[in-house]
Amino acid sequence: MTEQQPGQHMAAEIAQQPAIFSGLIERRAEIAKVAEVVQQRKPRFVLFAARGSSDHAALYAKYLTEVLLQLPAGLVSPSTTTLYGGKPDLRDVLLVSVSQSGGSPDLLEVTQAARTQGALTVAVTNTSDSPLNAAAELSVDVGAGVEHAVAATKTYSATLLALYLLFDSIRGGNGEHAANLGDLAQSTLDTSTDAVTEAVRRYRFVDRVLTTGRGFSLPTALEAALKLAETSYLGARAYSGADLLHGPVAAVDGETAVLAVTSTGKGGDALHEVLDVVHGRGADVLAVGSAADKVSAALRIPVPETAEEVAPILEILPIQNLAHGLALARGGDPDSPRGLKKVTRTR
Structure with a gap:
């Protein structure tokens, strides 16, 4: 029996993403049917419920909602329902619950409560037979396949793409900006290898990392900090570029x-x-x-240019490889970070 090598699952799942993107784009018509129901219900506000990496995907969808649909959007605080029993009036509200597993008790409870309170509920998960899918009125299958590594890679990026296809369809789009993301994802992975290797060498012994972005790229910065923290145990913090200048920049120096x-x-x-x-x-x-x-930097990892609204789907790919490479270089196993499980159950 072949011994499992550290990080082999994460590496394989990163490599699967181009094919997953292409398959998801081929199923755009299925997602468009969900979008049709949303269009018919004409929500005036959109809420997102999520945890962990899925929370970063939900933030991306918040940007999509406010920019593409011109609708107000927000991220729910599950504890207002699960701990405090809050029951706001959610008529004319779309609640989108985003979860890789669809098994988190708090998201399930939030979705059930929201449906009772009049919201149109949509579950976006990688587990089509999950309790969350059963609780929601509508569902979108991310279709990334089983993910063995604890650190989410393919499920995160596929969730971004599924959310984009959903909200693009709600606005009446045809998915044109996502049409070639499978090929572009493969190009991103192939052409970034040398730069990622150099970044691993350069940052192997760093202790403190700040990640930053603006607009659609802010969720990528948040996900980058999470990936570096959970796989390499780095002290990683994420800030909007705007917030970084409002105080945290004081902690930035030559050791950062x-x-x-x-x-x-x-x-x-x-x-x-x-x-x-x-x-x-x-x-x-x-x-x-x-x-x-085009920016002041010591090292650069280029990514193919796309419409800004789909850029996060590609941006995260070399960062996943960076997290994987740093974890191995620092003696860790990104498939099984210490103290973590694949599904975290909170309430």
Whole structure:
């Protein structure tokens, strides 16, 4: 029997993403049927319920909602339902519950309560027969397949794409900006290998990392910090580029590594000044994204240019490989980080 090598599951699941994207895009018509129901119900507000990596995907969908649909959106605090018994009036509200497993008790309770209170509920999960799917009125299957590594990779990116296809369909789009993401994902993985290897060498012994982004790229910065913390046990913190200048920049110095997610578009443009400031304070900046070559940085990992609204689906790919490489270089196993389980049950 072949001995399992550290990180082999995470590496394999990162590599599966281009094919998963292509398969999900082929199922766009299924997601469009869910979107049709949402269109008919004409929600005036959208709420998202999620935890962990799925919470970052939900934040991405919040941007999609406010920018593409021009509807107000928010992230729920599950404890207002599960601990405090809150029952707000949710008529004319769309609640989207995002969960890889669909098994978290708090998200299940929130979804059940929201449906009782009049919300149209949609579950976006990677487990089509989950309790969360059964509780929601509608569901979207992420279709990423079983994920063995504790750190979410393919389920995270596939959830982003599923959410994009859903909200693009709600606005009446045809998915054109996502059409070639399978090929672009493969190109991203192939062309970033050398830069990721150099970044692993450069940051192997770093203790403190700040991640930052603006707009659609902010969820990528948040997910990057989580991946680095859970796989390499780094002290990683994520900040919006705007918030970084409001105080945390005081802690930035020559001992600080800054991972900046910057893609072509308004969010990337807004990050230029921020990176000029942190670079000027001596921070070692790693820029990731399609606009990486346009900002002040010591090292860059370019990503193919896309419409800004789908950039996060590609941005995260080399960051996942960076987290994987750093974990191995630091003597860890990213498949099984200490103290973590694949499904975390909270209430």
